[in-house]
Amino acid sequence: MMRIEHIAIWTDDIELLRTFYTRYFHMECGDKYTNPSKRFMSYFLTFGKDKTRIELMHIPDMENPANRGSLKGLAHFAIAVGSKEAVNALTERLRTDGYTILGEPRMTGDGCYESVVADPEGNRVEITV
DSSP, rough: EEEEEEEEEEEEEEEHHHHHHHHSOOOOOOOOETTTTEEEEEEEEESSSSSOOOEEEEOTOOOOOSSSSSSSEEEEEEOOOOHHHHHHHHHHHHHTTOEEEEEEEOOOOTTTTEEOOOOSSSOOOEEOO
């Protein structure tokens, strides 16, 4: 079953946005994830078990981002495809069909298996388990 897993938003004030979404949209907030070496922090907000989530992301003093996925606003969205094998197969199908693979299938530091592809307009799409 395919579905949208989460959307991610870069923000200057992560606590302000966390408060906004939890207060006005009744989202539940997970623990803050911090990667000190990259100066990166994030929260996952959810509408409930097995529902689409929003990831709020922050890097202090983010200026002149090198790629579209580092701009403020929508950074990427993820579509869960069900298994590592499905991630690998879809990544290869997209490559064969001429789409740009921005991130090869891999296990991320926070335990997700994913690849990243650019859609026809350059938006970043994570393909996840």
